[in-house]
Amino acid sequence: ILVTGGAGYIGSHVVKQLLEETNHKITIIDNLSTGSIKTVNTLKEIAKHVNKENNLSFIEADLSNFSLIEGIFKAKNFDAVIHFAASIVVPESVKNPIKYYMNNTVNTTNLIKLCIENNVNKFIFSSTAAVYGEPDEIPVRETTPTNPINPYGMSKLMSENVLKDCGIAYKDFKYIILRYFNVAGADIKIRIGQRFPNATHLIKVAAETAVGKRDKIYIFGTDYPTKDGTCIRDFIHVDDLADAHIKALDYLTENNKSNIFNCGYGKGYSVLEVINTMKEVSGVDFKVEITGRREGDPAILIADNTKIKEEMNWQPKYDDLKIICKTALEWEKKLLSES
Numbered sequence: 001i002l003v004t005g006g007a008g009y010i011g012s013h014v015v016k017q018l019l020e021e022t023n024h025k026i027t028i029i030d031n032l033s034t035g036s037i038k039t040v041n042t043l044k045e046i047a048k049h050v051n052k053e054n055n056l057s058f059i060e061a062d063l064s065n066f067s068l069i070e071g072i073f074k075a076k077n078f079d080a081v082i083h084f085a086a087s088i089v090v091p092e093s094v095k096n097p098i099k100y101y102m103n104n105t106v107n108t109t110n111l112i113k114l115c116i117e118n119n120v121n122k123f124i125f126s127s128t129a130a131v132y133g134e135p136d137e138i139p140v141r142e143t144t145p146t147n148p149i150n151p152y153g154m155s156k157l158m159s160e161n162v163l164k165d166c167g168i169a170y171k172d173f174k175y176i177i178l179r180y181f182n183v184a185g186a187d188i189k190i191r192i193g194q195r196f197p198n199a200t201h202l203i204k205v206a207a208e209t210a211v212g213k214r215d216k217i218y219i220f221g222t223d224y225p226t227k228d229g230t231c232i233r234d235f236i237h238v239d240d241l242a243d244a245h246i247k248a249l250d251y252l253t254e255n256n257k258s259n260i261f262n263c264g265y266g267k268g269y270s271v272l273e274v275i276n277t278m279k280e281v282s283g284v285d286f287k288v289e290i291t292g293r294r295e296g297d298p299a300i301l302i303a304d305n306t307k308i309k310e311e312m313n314w315q316p317k318y319d320d321l322k323i324i325c326k327t328a329l330e331w332e333k334k335l336l337s338e339s
């Protein structure tokens, strides 16, 4: 299995589960732009621990190097691709859309092309709730109209469309699109987690503030039409999300059918609730500053997860805000002890 972006946050948790729970041989391709060699080394240790060191290989390469990636496809004979590699920061995508369309759409299209040319017929794609933009219905269903409001979301939706068209044109080619909501937390055993500095994800930022890496956390807007005025999001623990990928692989093997699934818990917590939970699990009453709304933040974003539960039999194990905050916090402490 080719895992692009396997040295990054979510990809590394999927590689960990593939190693621990399956016998697949895994090749990670990553350019280490936001991923880390330390994460790869930890994955190698995990592989060794479960006596599968031969099941993991790592190639440092950029997906934009089409001839190199083609050579890897020819050499490796992949059965499936799980494609995480992408640029993921929304405000950056507004300032530098070309970067996002090149990395997220052009490189993905090339990867799909290589799959089709080399008879690799299973493709799992990391998509995002950002494809829905500011949806008209909550909870958001897979059939809710897509209407991205920034280049990041659009670059992902364009890749979804390439997959859909290729699924129609090439009858053997099957894909699963997973639309993640707000991914958070760290490996339940705190071996891997989100390493990249300057994160914008709320729970990561709250954990960084709790351990003193930041002196305060900002709340962007307290005048939304929600119970406490702050935005509400559906936070999913990264290990539960990783499990959805293992299920997606099984689904493709068993059903040989393309599909789209939302990945979330189907319930939301407000920004204020998250901050208070992080304060509670850390025992630190860190400073919070209220500032104005950010453009393009919908008030409420919650997944309808009926489909993934019913059709893939996905059952979350860590559907608990305290567990999510606690693992994020413990991971942040671990990072602090490294430095």
Ligand SMILES: NC(=O)c1ccc[n+]([C@@H]2O[C@H](COP(=O)([O-])OP(=O)(O)OC[C@H]3O[C@@H](n4cnc5c(N)ncnc54)[C@H](O)[C@@H]3O)[C@@H](O)[C@H]2O)c1
Pocket (backbone or CB within 6 Å): 004, 005, 006, 007, 008, 009, 010, 011, 029, 030, 031, 032, 033, 034, 035, 036, 061, 062, 063, 064, 083, 084, 085, 086, 087, 088, 103, 107, 126, 127, 128, 129, 179, 180, 181, 182, 183, 184, 196, 201
């Ligand atoms: N984190 C979230 O909350 C979230 C939500 C929705 C969707 N997603 C999607 O999940 C996927 C993974 O996100 P993440 O949070 O793990 O981010 P991440 O930045 O930690 O991981 C991305 C990985 O891809 C690598 N990469 C990027 N461009 C590359 C290229 N051109 N060639 C080779 N490697 C490259 C990076 O080095 C990194 O290791 C992305 O596709 C993202 O759009 C994430």
